[in-house]
Amino acid sequence: MDQPKKRAKPGRNPASASRTSRPRQAEVAELAGVSQATVSLVLSARGDGRAAAISEETRQRVHEAARSLGYVPDPAARRLAAARNNLLGVFSFTATFPTDVQHSYYPFLVGVEQEAAAQGYDLVLFTGSSSGGASAVGPEALSRVRLADGCLFLGRHVPRAELKRLVADGFPVVHLGRREELEGLAWVGADYVSASREVVGHLAELGHRRIVLVREDDDAPPSTDRQQGFLDGLAAAGTAGGPGAVLRCADPMRELTAQRVRTLVADGVTAFVAEETDTGAAWRALITAVREAGLSCPGDVSLGLLGSPPADLAAQPVPMGFDIPRHRLGAAAVRLLAALVAGEEAREPLVACEFRAGETAGPPIQSP
Amino acid sequence: MDQPKKRAKPGRNPASASRTSRPRQAEVAELAGVSQATVSLVLSARGDGRAAAISEETRQRVHEAARSLGYVPDPAARRLAAARNNLLGVFSFTATFPTDVQHSYYPFLVGVEQEAAAQGYDLVLFTGSSSGGASAVGPEALSRVRLADGCLFLGRHVPRAELKRLVADGFPVVHLGRREELEGLAWVGADYVSASREVVGHLAELGHRRIVLVREDDDAPPSTDRQQGFLDGLAAAGTAGGPGAVLRCADPMRELTAQRVRTLVADGVTAFVAEETDTGAAWRALITAVREAGLSCPGDVSLGLLGSPPADLAAQPVPMGFDIPRHRLGAAAVRLLAALVAGEEAREPLVACEFRAGETAGPPIQSP
DNA sequence: GCGCATTACTAATGCGCATTAACGGACCGG
DNA sequence: CCGGTCCGTTAATGCGCATTAGTAATGCGC
Structure with a gap:
């Protein structure tokens, strides 16, 4: 009478419909005349490295049994046992x-x-x-x-x-x-810094010495990085940045007028670069102002865009600049x-x- | 001495790095001062119907513990234990x-x-x-x-x-x-059939009696359905379909010439509908041919598109037709x-x- | 012919959870 | 005051698989 208290086996509720049709490793094992563990070893054998210590003959039998039963491992169990969900x-x-x-x-x-x-x-x-x-x-x-x-x-x-x-x-x-x-x-x-530096480098190689960055009034890291790269590029080209090299506008469309552009060009500026933002405001303002100033683009003045153009401007002449490799x-x-x-x-x-x-x-x- | 052979407990390898971070029900249970089973009962309580026999106070404690630990049920385990994992x-x-x-x-x-x-x-x-x-x-x-x-x-x-x-x-x-x-x-x-029928119905209501369907040479269900709806619509309008009502082209751009359109119009055709396909070839060919034939669209001839226009033609005048409610x-x-x-x-x-x-x-x- | 290594396989265990019989306690009628 | 009933909670169990300690069988050397 002092045997451990006998408890019924609660277990799980009766088999659901799919229970009957899907073979488990245990059934494969029975058919192949081996243990479930062996089945697991055979079927989960990693192709690389050493195979587990299973004879070729057993391996064959297990594979055959699995195939004939249409065995498919249960991903839930697999992931549970492996402690990873993938x-x-x-x-x-x-x-x-x-x-x-x-x-x-x-x-x-x-x-x-x-x-x-x-x-x-x-x-x-x-x-x-x-x-x-x-x-x-x-x-x-x-x-x-x-x-x-x-x-x-x-x-x-x-x-x-x-x-x-x-x-x-x-x-x-x-x-x-x-x-x-x-x-x-x-x-x-x-890497906006390197990319922006590269853009400036190309302009410098073409011969530009006075380059102006048009940016919005936002201190988000991407903006800061671009300015950093821009200034680095100027320094590498041996050109002083100076305070005039960066044009920071709260509202580019309003502040960057054709007149402003004309003045800068007259002052010796030969190239502009704009940062890319959500709205594309800086680039939009830049090309608008240049057009209205009556300047032709690759001819009178060179333009660069530190990023990709907004979708609605994609049809325009492709701006020199860089693409953010979103995919990568x-x-x-x-x-x-x-x-x-x-x-x-x-x-x-x-x-x-x-x-x-x-x-x-x-x-x-x-x-x- | 006849106790069952003592075996070590193999179990699984030591906890991987992520082990620490993912709380289990057992940990929630410990914190709440209840058993794991209680946690399961509380957390998987189905909102509908009767709540399980758990006191409100316990329920609260468990929820609190779960929240403070950031507990999230393991989908694999949930699934394995025969429930569902949402x-x-x-x-x-x-x-x-x-x-x-x-x-x-x-x-x-x-x-x-x-x-x-x-x-x-x-x-x-x-x-x-x-x-x-x-x-x-x-x-x-x-x-x-x-x-x-x-x-x-x-x-x-x-x-x-x-x-x-x-x-x-x-x-x-x-x-x-x-x-x-x-x-x-x-x-x-x-439901391409109904939608196509509706398009034809609208044309018929406007007074069109001779309508031609331009389709590609493909027997995919969507094409078949559209043709079916088209013919249904004609029948409903009391207009005979006849073999000439469907223009099946292997290469619409080549086969549907301006000349062909002119002939049809001269023959009494007042409206065309094109099926939508991946390429949009039928619609493309249709509007091209109509334009080249010198016909104005809503004026000389009415056009319909059984679907949505391809992206590159979206800017053109919006075609009468229907949109596939992909969202719905x-x-x-x-x-x-x-x-x-x-x-x-x-x-x-x-x-x-x-x-x-x-x-x-x-x-x-x-x-x- | 006995120790020891190697090979081929199996038993046992637990992953995390849901499920359910059983249990202890409170309450109740007689 | 005792058997019964209800209530809240828990122990035990297994889902299907991977993992590993252990074992039986065999080989090998001296």
């Missing part, structure tokens, strides 16, 4: 799927998807702002991402506190876009994230931009 | 985010994402055939989707055999786009899938298109 999260605080196909996140996603596939990960898409009723946009909205092995963040409005919490907990996180304010947060970004940025972010998930160290976060020769730059005119 | 899969055999935006499933995804959020599901993007090297396109490629509660399939190149297997196993699957060849496969599609299609697919997951029956798979008045249709000219 899932990467993608979180954007603005809608992950903006209605506009032209949206700037799209190219990132292309790269993200490709690289994730290459690394053997699937993607879980989270939306912070989704109007969906179920997901309350509470502070814990972010913690759902823990479902994945790691998470990629897009957009600038990700709440700091929550992100910090994730990072502090050691959850692998990568931010797409420079994000240095948050200690320990991994990120990847485009997305891929780099995934690689970094995968490395973090695997417990490796973060690597170089900067991705080089691609120089674009365009058709808006030429040698400076000889001032009369 | 995950819906999206699988497209071509890249979901293709480089070529034209063929993108993006608009669908907008609807999918919204509806999934509304239904309380997260989305897993199973990266199908991406050029990535890792994922061999073996038979198991598709079976990964079993991690989710159900899966949405996009694209026409999904391998039949594997899909069939999923369906046969009772795994909830919905195909976006008509797919009747596969017995038992649920799908949602746009995606949402409908998710609703259907959610119903299947819940064990309900499939419902009406057709989603209505949206009529677009446009500016290419008017009353027919009185032939002299």
Whole structure:
């Protein structure tokens, strides 16, 4: 009577419909006359490296049995046992799927998807702002991402506190876009400094000595980086920057008039570069002013754009400048994230931009 | 001494790096001072129906503990334990985010994402055939989707055999786009028949009696449906279709000449409708031919497009016709899938298109 | 012919969760 | 005051697989 208390076996509810049809490893094992463990060893044998100690004959029998039964491993069980989900999260605080196909996140996603596939990960898409009723946009909205092995963040409005919490907990996180304010947060970004320096370098090579940067009145890192690169480029070319080299406008369209451009050109300026922003205001203002000043572009004055032109100006003559490799940025972010998930160290976060020769730059005119 | 042989506990290898960060139910339980089972009961309590027998106070404590720990249930474990994980899969055999935006499933995804959020599901993007090297396109490629509660399939190149297997196993699957060849496969599609009939109806109401359909030489269901709707519309308008009512061209640009159009118009034809295809060839050929024939559009002849114009022609006068509600299609697919997951029956798979008045249709000219 | 290494395989275990029988305590009618 | 009932909670179990300690069998050397 002192045997351990006998308990019924609760277990699980009766087999659901699909139970009957899907063979388990145990059934394969029985058919092959081996143990379940052997089946697992055979079927999950990594192609690379040494094969486990299983005889070729057994291996064959197991494979045969598996095939004849139509065995397919259960991914849930596989992932549970392996303690990894092979899932990467993608979180954007603005809608992950903006209605506009032209949206700037799209190219990132292309790269993200490709690289994730290459690394053997699937993607879980989270939306912070989704109007969906179920997901309350509470502070814990972010913690759902823990479902994945790691998470990629897009957009600038990700709440700091929550992100910090994730990072502090050691959850692998990568931010797409420079994000240095948050200690320990991994990120990847485009190397605007080098790219901008290169643009200035090309202009200098063509012979330009007086170059002006038109930028907006915004202290976002991308803007700062571009100015930095611009000034570096000037220095490398042996040209003094000086305060007049940077034209900072709160409202470019209003401040950068044709008259202003004429004055600068008369003063010896032979080339302008504009920074790229969301709105493209600086570039828009620049080409408008130059046109209205009656100046021809590669002829009278050379223009450069530190980025890509806005979609509605894409048909215009291609500006000399650089393209942000969004595609590669997305891929780099995934690689970094995968490395973090695997417990490796973060690597170089900067991705080089691609120089674009365009058709808006030429040698400076000889001032009369 | 006859106790069962003592064996060491093999278990699994020491915790990987991420182990620390992901709290388990057991940890929540400890913090709340209850058992793991209680945590499970509280957290998986179905909102509907009777709440499990847990006191409100305990419930509170558990929720609090879970929140403070940032607990998120492990999808794999959830799934393995025979429940569901509130995950819906999206699988497209071509890249979901293709480089070529034209063929993108993006608009669908907008609807999918919204509806999934509304239904309380997260989305897993199973990266199908991406050029990535890792994922061999073996038979198991598709079976990964079993991690989710159900899966949405996009694209026409999904391998039949594997899909069939999923369906046969009772795994909830919905195909976006008509797919009747596969017995038992649920799908949602746009109602091209009704929409095309409506377009013809509008033309008939305007007074058109002789209407010609320009279509490509392709027997895909969407083409067939449009023709069907077109003929239905003619019949409803009391106009005989006749063999001449459908112009089937292998190469519309070449076959649909200005001369041909002139002849038709002279013969009494007052309106043309073109089908929409990937390339937009039929519509392109039609408007080109009409222009070259020197005919003005809403004046001399009315035009309709059974679908949306290709992106590069969007700036032209908006064609009368209909828009495929990709957004709503995606949402409908998710609703259907959610119903299947819940064990309900499939419902009406057709989603209505949206009529677009446009500016290419008017009353027919009185032939002299 | 005994120790020791190697090979080929199996038993046991747990991943994290859901499920359910059982249990202890409070309450209650008789 | 005792058996019964209800309530809140828990222990135990297994989902399907990967992992690893252990074992039986065999080979090898001296």
